[in-house]
Amino acid sequence: MESGACVAATPRALPYYVAFSQLLGLTVVAVTGAWLGLYRGGIAWESALKFNVHPLCMVIGLIFLQGDALLVYRVFRNEPKRTTKVLHGLLHVFAFIIALVGLVAVFDYHRTKGYADLYSLHSWCGILVFILYVAQWLVGFSFFLFPGASFSLRSRYRPQHVFFGAFIFLFSVGTALLGLKEALLFQLGTKYSTFVPEGVLANMLGLLLACFGLVVLYILTQAEWKRPPQAEEQALSMDFKTLTEADSPSSQ
Amino acid sequence: MESGACVAATPRALPYYVAFSQLLGLTVVAVTGAWLGLYRGGIAWESALKFNVHPLCMVIGLIFLQGDALLVYRVFRNEPKRTTKVLHGLLHVFAFIIALVGLVAVFDYHRTKGYADLYSLHSWCGILVFILYVAQWLVGFSFFLFPGASFSLRSRYRPQHVFFGAFIFLFSVGTALLGLKEALLFQLGTKYSTFVPEGVLANMLGLLLACFGLVVLYILTQAEWKRPPQAEEQALSMDFKTLTEADSPSSQ
Numbered sequence: 001m002e003s004g005a006c007v008a009a010t011p012r013a014l015p016y017y018v019a020f021s022q023l024l025g026l027t028v029v030a031v032t033g034a035w036l037g038l039y040r041g042g043i044a045w046e047s048a049l050k051f052n053v054h055p056l057c058m059v060i061g062l063i064f065l066q067g068d069a070l071l072v073y074r075v076f077r078n079e080p081k082r083t084t085k086v087l088h089g090l091l092h093v094f095a096f097i098i099a100l101v102g103l104v105a106v107f108d109y110h111r112t113k114g115y116a117d118l119y120s121l122h123s124w125c126g127i128l129v130f131i132l133y134v135a136q137w138l139v140g141f142s143f144f145l146f147p148g149a150s151f152s153l154r155s156r157y158r159p160q161h162v163f164f165g166a167f168i169f170l171f172s173v174g175t176a177l178l179g180l181k182e183a184l185l186f187q188l189g190t191k192y193s194t195f196v197p198e199g200v201l202a203n204m205l206g207l208l209l210a211c212f213g214l215v216v217l218y219i220l221t222q223a224e225w226k227r228p229p230q231a232e233e234q235a236l237s238m239d240f241k242t243l244t245e246a247d248s249p250s251s252q
Numbered sequence: 253m254e255s256g257a258c259v260a261a262t263p264r265a266l267p268y269y270v271a272f273s274q275l276l277g278l279t280v281v282a283v284t285g286a287w288l289g290l291y292r293g294g295i296a297w298e299s300a301l302k303f304n305v306h307p308l309c310m311v312i313g314l315i316f317l318q319g320d321a322l323l324v325y326r327v328f329r330n331e332p333k334r335t336t337k338v339l340h341g342l343l344h345v346f347a348f349i350i351a352l353v354g355l356v357a358v359f360d361y362h363r364t365k366g367y368a369d370l371y372s373l374h375s376w377c378g379i380l381v382f383i384l385y386v387a388q389w390l391v392g393f394s395f396f397l398f399p400g401a402s403f404s405l406r407s408r409y410r411p412q413h414v415f416f417g418a419f420i421f422l423f424s425v426g427t428a429l430l431g432l433k434e435a436l437l438f439q440l441g442t443k444y445s446t447f448v449p450e451g452v453l454a455n456m457l458g459l460l461l462a463c464f465g466l467v468v469l470y471i472l473t474q475a476e477w478k479r480p481p482q483a484e485e486q487a488l489s490m491d492f493k494t495l496t497e498a499d500s501p502s503s504q
């Protein structure tokens with residue numbers, strides 16, 4: 001079989017939307033860095049600046065990398081399905097590790113300062129996002145990468161995986177907005193209402209975060225931008241389908 | 253034609269999910285009322301309690317009613333399409349009017365207290381949601397209820413309308429979470445970290461809001477729960493299709 005034979009054309013507008021999402025994602029990371037650098041004294045592990053590791057890691061891991069992991073199937077349209085799956089899973093692992101560093105940073109910071117843990121809505125949402133993220137990864141791995149699950153089981157679980165993946169991503173964006181708001185109100189207090197530069201910059205960061213969520217969700221939900229099944233997968237899925245149907249007592 | 257002939261069966265699980273969404277939505281409204289009643293002195297138009305009109309109206313209008321307006325096409329599956337459309341549009345009008353009262357309440361409150369307007373991330377997101385909501389309603393009305401738009405134009409715009417409708421709803425939920433967080437930090441300050449009852453109740457309200465968003469989004473995105481096209485619509489759409497294709501210079 002010629003490998004060139006199953007190369008499907010990329011939808012015309014898709015690359016522009018993907019490029020725009022990456023520009024937005026990198027801008028979000030850069031503005032987070034700028035905010036922490038300009039108004040919060042920068043980043044360090046061994047001082048009170050440890051707190052600042054938290055927002056930066058969360059934005060890189062649970063916003064930018066998580067968003068990009070969701071886009072993998074839209075971007076890599078002609079690579080073998082297994083390669084794309086592994087890349088999707090690996091990007092989520094990187095996102096998880098970076099987010100874990102961000103989580104350790106904030107708990108460490110609270111402990112050294114003697115602050116209470118997990119009292120705020122941001123922290124409740126954050127812990128929930130983290131648990132859901134790990135659960136989704138484990139279930140996804142056991143269905144799609146571990147060789148045990150049957151084709152029909154995968155087909156039935158796939159839409160749920162996609163739906164909850166998108167929801168966890170959006171919930172991460174919402175949690176980031178709550179955290180940003182918390183950081184602003186703790187630090188600025190009533191100065192926030194005088195349109196100080198930090199407040200305006202952070203508000204713009206919040207809108208950029210929401211825009212990144214919007215663009216990633218838009219790319220994901222366009223039906224005609226979904227990854228086309230490849231010749232090899234179609235053949236494979238037919239084999240699996242025949243096998244599964246032959247297994248089932250209700251067939252024929 | 254027998255009207256009974258085009259009644260499609262309702263998917264088995266759908267009514268349970270819809271019932272659960274309504275239970276959640278009403279719980280969200282009740283908990284918002286309980287929070288304002290127990291910890292914020294209740295609601296009144298002619299006093300400092302005017303502020304409390306804002307969260308209650310926003311939760312009833314832009315969360316509960318907006319969510320229900322999105323579900324109309326899943327719930328009313330066998331009524332004529334036009335009736336369902338009018339109900340969808342009307343629910344959005346009610347949601348808009350209630351939200352407008354909530355918006356006036358907070359601007360009035362700010363004016364009497366001499367507070368600045370529109371400085372916070374919550375207010376930026378809120379104004380954006382409000383503008384997007386009105387724009388989406390006007391564009392939706394001119395495409396789907398105003399008789400001018402052709403069938404092919406409607407078909408092309410429909411997925412965009414659904415996507416942006418869902419996004420505006422989720423953005424409303426996110427904005428409500430930001431507002432809740434703001435109200436807690438302004439009022440409770442450092443007491444928030446001592447797990448005072450108001451903080452715990454409001455955090456639970458935040459999670460309930462996110463759950464309502466999740467359940468509405470889940471019902472909306474299940475492909476097999478979409479409203480089936482009815483015999484009359486299919487006949488009509490065929491007519492329109494023939495007309496549109498006959499109009500087009502490229503046909504035949």
